[in-house]
Amino acid sequence: DAGITQSPRHKVTETGTPVTLRCHQTENHRYMYWYRQDPGHGLRLIHYSYGVKDTDKGEVSDGYSVSRSKTEDFLLTLESATSSQTSVYFCAISESGQGNQPQHFGDGTRLSIL
């Protein structure tokens, strides 16, 4: 398995609180991604990074921000959590940005916002 660690694995919080999820990789891959998984929607891209301090928005980026200050860490922040952001969040990494190599996934963070 690719060396990807997501933390925390589970979190319950209240509406309006800030939440930060962490993705840590040991593969030294340049590309990193944050997805959310919801029933009936599959996986949807929130944000991605193509290098240190280089990030861009995905399909469902509203309400989320990201930061990447080191190659190995990619943080996802919900500035003020809402119940609609209850989901399972996955981080992925990829060695290539050409689209011809697979992405490798962490085991996810289950986030519940009450």
Added chain:
Amino acid sequence: AQSVAQPEDQVNVAEGNPLTVKCTYSVSGNPYLFWYVQYPNRGLQFLLKYITGDNLVKGSYGFEAEFNKSQTSFHLKKPSALVSDSALYFCAVRDVSKSTGANNLFFGTGTRLTVIP
């Protein structure tokens, strides 16, 4: 934008029988297609990909997929299903960002495969 569709939410098959999980795609240009599998409480695991070349692609755990350009399909297949194949399967296609040109993945909604002993 590129997209994929998985027309079946659920597929049931008897152990030992062949299985097929369907995926159709909509792309401009040549598609880069992927299959992933997800077991409970785990992330997605890569099974196989089609980039170019032979239409029949072989992957992990005895799975294979057939790229069919005329039918715009990329169905996942296995000759003999195992109970341990029961999982959630996702098809994905390369999607190029209009704003940055970045190559990302667009995922289907998933198909739950149940192999019945």
